[in-house]
Amino acid sequence: MQRDKFFKEVQNVVHPNETLVKTHCSYCGMNLRVNTKTNKIIGVEPRYSWPVTVGKMCPKGVTAYQQTNHDDRILKPLIRDDASLKGTTKGFREASWDEAYDLIAQNFQKLQKEYGKDSLSVFSGVSMTNEKCYLTGKFARVALGTRYIDYNGRFCMSSAAGGFLRSFGVDRGSTLPWTDIHETDCLFIAGSNTAECHPTSMFRIWNVQERGGYIIVVDPRETPIARRADLHLDLMPGTDLALANGILNLLIQNGFADEQFVNNHTNGFEETKELVKQFTPEYTSELTGVAPEKIIRAAEIYGKAPNAVVMFARGVEQQHKGVDNVSAYTNMALVTGKIGRPKSGVATFTGQGNGQGGREHGQKSDLLPGYRKLTNPEHVKEVCNFWGITPEEMPKPGVSAYEMFELMDQKEIRGLYLLCSNPAVSAPNQNFVRKALKGLDFMVCSDFYLSESAEFADVVLPAVTWSEDEGTVTNIEGRIIKINKAQEPVGESKPDWQIQVELAERLGKGKYFSHLKTAKDVADEFRGATKGGYADYSGATWDKIEKQDGVFWPCKSEDDPGTPHMFLDKKFYHPDGKAKICALPYRPPAEEPDENYPLRLTTGRVVFHYLSGNQTRRIKFLYDMCPEPFVEVHPETAEKYKIKHEERVRLFTRRGEAVYKVKITEAIRKDTVFVPYHFGHEDSINLLTIAALDPMSRMPEFKACAAQIEKVAVKKVQ
Secondary structure, eight states: OHHHHHHHHHHTOOOTTEEEEEEEOTTTSOEEEEEEETTEEEEEEOOTTOTTTTTOOOHHHHTGGGGTTOTTOOOSOEEESOGGGTTSSOSEEEOOHHHHHHHHHHHHHHHHHHHOGGGEEEEEOSSSOHHHHHHHHHIIIIIIOOSOEEEGGGGTTHHHHHHHHHHHSSOOSBSSOGGGGGGSSEEEEESOOHHHHSGGGHHHHHHHHHTTOEEEEEOSBOOHHHHHSSEEEOOOTTOHHHHHHHHHHHHHHTTOOOHHHHHHHEEOHHHHHHHHTTOOHHHHHHHHOOOHHHHHHHHHHHHHOSSOEEEEOHHHHSSTTHHHHHHHHHHHHHHHTOOSBTTBEEEEOOSSTTTTGGGTSSOSTTEEGGGEETTOHHHHHHHHHHHTOOGGGSOOOOOOHHHHHHHHHTTSOOEEEEESOOHHHHSSSHHHHHHHHHTOSEEEEEESSOOTTGGGOSEEEEBOOGGGSOEEEEOTTSEEEEEOOOSOOSTTOBOHHHHHHHHHHHTTOGGGTTTOOSHHHHHHHHHHHHTTSSSOOTTOOHHHHHHHTSEESOOOSTTOOOOSSTTTTSOOSSTTSOEEOOOOOOOOOSSOOOSSSOEEEEEEOOTTOOTTSTTGGGSHHHHHHSOSOEEEEOHHHHHHTTOOTTOEEEEEOSSOEEEEEEEEOSSBOTTEEEEEOOOOGGGOGGGTOOOOBOTTTOOBOTTOEEEEEEEOOOOOOO
16 A cells, blocks of 8 residues: 555656656557656656556666657658669658658659559558558548558568457457456467567566466467466477367367357357367377477366466467467367456457557558458448548458568559558568569658668658657557657658648548548547447547546447457357357478478567667667677577577578577577567568468468578688
């Protein structure tokens, strides 16, 4: 009680000429308060009253305010006068907004007149607010009239979306609120380096053990959470589907299936039961590298737990069978009936601050606001009526993110409007992607820093950071939260929604956009556009969000408090109201090791950086803590290749190569190497990764490909 009183008192301390603005972090969508002084952010403070993290912050959140007034901010539009310098920071000059807009409109219209509307494309991201994500989809389809729009969630959470849609008929990343996690009896966490990637969740996770519950971790590496887990299933990268099938087989064989739940609320059980019979502990071990006794123990712990939550992240999803992996792990909850009630369910750790909301409202090539589908004529008609266009004017579905680069290379796409994303670092098979970007006839990039992708642009527009605008994002739980403005935009920077409104006017489409004068205007239109959709936000007003500390969707009216727990009525979103238990045959990684490439390469994050590193590599503290990438190698593997700690090695695959410093550690499998993906140019690990795509989600297989390593010869001084 004294601790709570102290923190409450601390929260109320404000120094003269300072203002505390209640908001949320730009990285993971969790909580903080921004301390401002004379229109300049000077720091951040935790919010102890926030129910999700209760004041917890990570190194990125603590330093997030340093983005806004950084010396690297782009303060005015930039125009490239020398196309031969594309792919570099050279050849740009400052320009006025009018000159930049005129040049963009002229080139966009010229390309569409000569090559058709679909010669233009839009590539966006989910670190933007819901309102900006919504308007980006509308801008692509109404202002540009192109079918080619997609987003960086294809490299992040699209497999989770596909798996949940197939299993439940709806995609909400968590079926329960985060405040339930520490009250459950078992956490089964697959493919998540949670302690580094979602550190503000760890106090709840550790509390499960402190209460006598269990933590099971599935990961090729012995990450910080794996070291403390009750059971670590150290599988080979790319073999999750076999492991999930093996555990499911044991759950069924050992009597842990909830027959009443399965019979009344699911389809597909008998077919799945028959398929997984072949996945004995011994056969599963042969495929995954996990000891049979560990597989048996995992099924026993999860099966006996009164309540349990299955959780996963990119390690599971970033595979060419990521959707199958998600559905396979979800099968565990469905077969045992551990879903549709408090303290039990499934959840995916979001990779970006708006990883959930950003995929629901129109940035995805096949989706419209409210998670409506472009392939559904009724959904198309609803959105067209709302926007004031005819169904004939609505572009057809496009292609996924990586496939857009293929169309750029084939000259079917000739122009690109890029915002809130850095594919010149984050996309797989970078040599190909950079070639595609360089070959574009015309490219526009909206960003607040000159990213590696912006180096390929003809025009760079200065956007604002998270703290210079307002709107909503949807966090890891499916909780809609409010981002509040803490500072006026620096220089001549503008929010992306305003840029799109002004560009639409230049393109002759102002009647569809000119009424949007403020972020609140965009928010009101956005909520109206979602009404009646699967992801219905229409009742989540800004006032309600503030009063309730967030609103869980669906929220269908202003009287509706929202939906913290999904499926409490045991009704799923498939037409018959039942969930789907999926029979999923095992498929190996797209590229298995061989004599020439004997190692398995996997990638991931470190606690000090975020996504492509465009933001965090500029923050001195974060950069100092991790200034360059590294390759993790097991001691026995290092000895085999005669490699020593911190020596330089050349890591290569069939697509490319890069040189990294070696980190020798026992916390990785002998057959596996690991490199973080936050670094650009020649340090990018995505020069090596494979673009094998999941057939449903179109997610590339970042987490598994065949690789080789060799020592870099040291040049002798003459």
